[in-house]
Amino acid sequence: MATHGAGSSIGARSGTGAGAGTGATRRAFLQSCVAVTTAAAAACRRDDPAWPGREVRVIVHAAPGGISDTVARFTARGLNGLLGVPVLCENRVGAMGAVAFSAVKHAAADGYVIGYAPVELAVIPHLRYVDLSADDFDLLARHHRAPAALAVPAASPYRTLQEFVTAARGGARIAMGSAGPLSVWHLGILALGRQLGRSFVFAPFPGSGPATTALLGGHIDAVMAAVPEVQALVRGGAVRLLGIMGDGPSPIFPDVPTFRDVGLDLHFEAWGG
Known part of the structure; x- marks a missing residue:
């Protein structure tokens, strides 16, 4: 996304996830990188044929290590080669993305500040604690879609999804971590708890990278x-x-069950671009 006025809305669709491990999904990911970088460059150059004359910044709302940061850095790398100027990622974490989105909103509408736009951009305006709307930005391209996944440490007593569901329904105290409050992954945790008729102990983190680090350290029981x-x-x-x-x-892990396989009608998916 760019500050409103810096370019026109351009749509691009891609595969189901970023950083996929199979040949087909990795090719789809790389193709989507090309689509996004081309769309961003075309949108800005249409308004200013001399653009860019200096470095371009990409503002990212999440901490390093998660899908948002990874996608933003892949896109920045592609733009760097396409534009011939440095394209730098800048992580501005806080307030479920509002800190980063505000920085993009208040930047000059000249194409030199671009923001990574996650699905949370559609949620923040409804929280009414910050003056932000999707209408404040030109949305250049959608890059990826990725469903939520539930993961536990290898040493966890929960060997299967059914075992996890049974334990949760039985009242087990389970600490679950994800990117911060009301992120799409936190909403997935809330939806799971609602279907199971119980609440989890929620541990918020600046992004999925820090959340998985906490999982490996034994500080939480599961991560979304x-x-x-x-x-x-x-x-x-x-x-x-x-x-x-x-x-x-998942095309990456086809043997892993969906939540619908264990009788839970849950479908949570993030998108970004």
């Missing part, structure tokens, strides 16, 4: 994040992926 955010840890054996909140199996 995007599949690509835990992919390397799952493949390395440090984390066990219990379930996916998608319409169907």
